[in-house]
Amino acid sequence: MQKNPYIPMPVDLVKIVTEVTTKDIKTFRFSFVNKEDAENFKYLPGQFGELSIFGKGESPIGIASSPTQEGYIEFTVQKAGVVTSALHDLEEGARMGVRGPLGNSWPIDYLEGKNVVIVGGGFAFTTLRSMINYMIHEGNRSRFGNITVVYGAREPGLLIYKDELAAWEKRDDIDMYVTVDKGDEAWTGREGFVPTVCKEVGPSSENAVTIICGPPIMIRFTLPVFFELGFSKENIYTSLEMRMKCGIGKCGRCNVGEKYVCKDGPVFSLAELDKLTPEY
Amino acid sequence: MEKRLIKKDALSGIINKLSEQMLVYAPVKDEDNVLFKVLEKGMEPLADYSNTRNAPKNFFFPKTETMMRYMRTERGIELSGEGEGAPEMVLFGVRPCDARSFILLDKVFDQEKYKDPYYIDKREKTTIISLACVHPPYSTCFCTSVGGHPMSSEGADVVLTDLGDKYLAEFVTPKGEKLLEKMGDLSKADDAAEATKEELSKKSEEAITSHVAGREIKPWLDENFEHPFWDTIHQSCLACGTCTYLCPTCHCFDISDEVKGSDGKRIRTWDSCMYWLFTKETSGHNPRTSQKQRWRQRLMHKFKYFVDNFDAIACVGCGRCVMYCPVNIDIRKIVNDISKL
Structure with missing residues (x-):
């Protein structure tokens, strides 16, 4: 019989980075306690894991690291409920559990040879960061065409992965457009909402795919921009969130129509979503 | 044999x-x-x-x-x-x-x-x-x-x-x-x-004299996620969950932790799509805020989604939900009413 999918693998919390000035979003780096767990945890950008804190419960969180980053996995988590609050209280060196990898991934095979436009808003940039790091890795970069990234937050202090954003800006094989709704005195970068910036950037829909994650309001206003640019629903992908427990399609709560977001998703194209019930 | x-x-x-x-x-x-x-x-x-x-x-x-x-x-x-x-x-x-x-x-x-x-x-x-x-x-x-x-x-x-x-x-x-x-x-x-x-x-x-249009309503369900009919079935529902607990095929569950002193356990417990908390997210967002949506989910899961996924209706016709519903909601009548739409 295969391994019990409900039993978390033990991990050590080896590094915590506070991402935002409000201090409620942190990136947690874990290393596996058991070597075989580290070897078996084979994932792709877009997949998620169940973070497991004994005595508190579990929380499904997208994997923020890229499989090209070996030796650890990372999750960027906003402090929100019981489990994520307990996680935020932990210190480096703590031991906890992870289940996964779960769900499908960004459509890597489909993206190969195509131009990729990545659009992210606020804290919903975690699995997109995984995707970017995956694509720009020296072993992978030639598999993809142009990479364009539009990433925005409400204010400069809420942009996550600031060091990486700066490093990506310096590269000439990725076009970065980082924006904030409203800057502060220190901000010298772009100001403007994500949909507006997408319109200004105006990436060609020729042989291109967009993957987009962000608050619903951002997605609502960004999609028309991409339709106007000629992107078809088959070429726009997003990732859904739903309340989850088991993560493996049994507990019954994260369905959208006949699909379970945990095992058939979380990544869907707009064309796929159109076929499902509008209940998410 | x-x-x-x-x-x-x-x-x-x-x-x-x-x-x-x-x-x-x-x-x-x-x-x-x-x-x-x-x-x-x-x-x-x-x-x-x-x-x-x-x-x-x-x-x-x-x-x-x-x-x-x-x-x-x-x-x-x-x-x-x-x-x-x-x-x-x-x-x-x-x-x-x-x-x-x-x-x-x-x-x-x-x-x-x-x-x-x-x-x-x-x-x-x-x-x-x-x-x-x-x-x-x-x-x-x-x-x-x-x-x-x-x-x-x-x-x-x-x-x-x-x-x-x-x-x-x-x-x-x-x-x-x-x-x-x-x-x-x-x-x-x-x-x-x-x-x-x-x-x-x-x-x-x-x-067996009670008959419902089990498979026949599938095409209607495929096309009518939004339909005035869905406003008519949940009105009397108390959201007690009896139907789902007595149902031989309902399988939804919750996972939670229990701690006593230095010992703890992770348990799973039957849960029900009839409850509003079932899908409520930490953010406060809930994709199914009304009993209408929850009833639609229950019926759709049994007569459409399960059929889509496994080519079988997730109901065995035992009649328990019909017998024990405290407000007499009858799934047979609902299915047959749909078949006449």
């Missing part, structure tokens, strides 16, 4: 004898109810009863189940166990609708990619003896409309059919045949018994 005859007055003794060798659950009288209980010395297993109030799904998918235990140590918290393995057991006296529910639950819990070890362990170690419904017990029975039959052997390892003065015992699976070895010498069934069974089967099928 091995076929035997069991004299009527010998059955109780045979089942009791089995209970001396292994764990046997059987329907027994408990005040006004019939419940599956561990058969102990002096208890009489009922072979002539209608059906239990609770579906027997709890034998494989208990209301509450420990998934793992852990304890606080100096290093933090460490796993201390994954729960005990299940014992070999016999589940005697299951009605064919309920036996068939196990086949449907298997589709959820025993998938190729993700197997549920708690369910599968118990399921594999249990031998199911079902009692064919020669006389379908309730006017609310509608198994024939959702892919079942009052004398179906689906999901059973051994099927007993009441032929009047004796039972025809059919050992339909290898697990059932293994049990035969423990049941002592039984005379082989003759062709006459087979013929009688065929005749009874036809009669019992005819005796």
Whole structure:
């Protein structure tokens, strides 16, 4: 019989980075306690894991690291409920559990040879960061065409992965457009909402795919921009969130129509979503 | 398939004898109810009863189940166990609708990619003896409309059919045949018994008078997620969840942690799509805020989504939700009303 999918693998919390000035979003780096767990945890950008804190419960969180980053996995988590609050209280060196990898991934095979436009808003940039790091890795970069990234937050202090954003800006094989709704005195970068910036950037829909994650309001206003640019629903992908427990399609709560977001998703194209019930 | 005859007055003794060798659950009288209980010395297993109030799904998918235990140590918290393995057991006296529910639950819990070890362990170690419904017990029975039959052997390892003065015992699976070895010498069934069974089967099928348009409404459901009809079914619903708890095929569950001192456990508990908390996210967002949406989910899951995924209706027609709904919501009427739209 295969391994019990409900039993978390033990991990050590080896590094915590506070991402935002409000201090409620942190990136947690874990290393596996058991070597075989580290070897078996084979994932792709877009997949998620169940973070497991004994005595508190579990929380499904997208994997923020890229499989090209070996030796650890990372999750960027906003402090929100019981489990994520307990996680935020932990210190480096703590031991906890992870289940996964779960769900499908960004459509890597489909993206190969195509131009990729990545659009992210606020804290919903975690699995997109995984995707970017995956694509720009020296072993992978030639598999993809142009990479364009539009990433925005409400204010400069809420942009996550600031060091990486700066490093990506310096590269000439990725076009970065980082924006904030409203800057502060220190901000010298772009100001403007994500949909507006997408319109200004105006990436060609020729042989291109967009993957987009962000608050619903951002997605609502960004999609028309991409339709106007000629992107078809088959070429726009997003990732859904739903309340989850088991993560493996049994507990019954994260369905959208006949699909379970945990095992058939979380990544869907707009064309796929159109076929499902509008209940998410 | 091995076929035997069991004299009527010998059955109780045979089942009791089995209970001396292994764990046997059987329907027994408990005040006004019939419940599956561990058969102990002096208890009489009922072979002539209608059906239990609770579906027997709890034998494989208990209301509450420990998934793992852990304890606080100096290093933090460490796993201390994954729960005990299940014992070999016999589940005697299951009605064919309920036996068939196990086949449907298997589709959820025993998938190729993700197997549920708690369910599968118990399921594999249990031998199911079902009692064919020669006389379908309730006017609310509608198994024939959702892919079942009052004398179906689906999901059973051994099927007993009441032929009047004796039972025809059919050992339909290898697990059932293994049990035969423990049941002592039984005379082989003759062709006459087979013929009688065929005749009874036809009669019992005819005796099911409640019919619903089970598969027929699928095309409508495919097209009408939004429709004024959905405003008409939930109005009286109390969101009590009785229908889902009594349902032999409902499988939704919650996972939570319980801690006592330095020991803790992770448990799973039946949950219900009838509750608003079921889908409420930490952010406050809830994709199903109204009972209308939750009722639509329940009906859609049984008559559309499950059919899409597994080519079967997630209902066995036992009628429990119809009988025990405190406000008389009748899923048969809902399905039939849809079929007229």
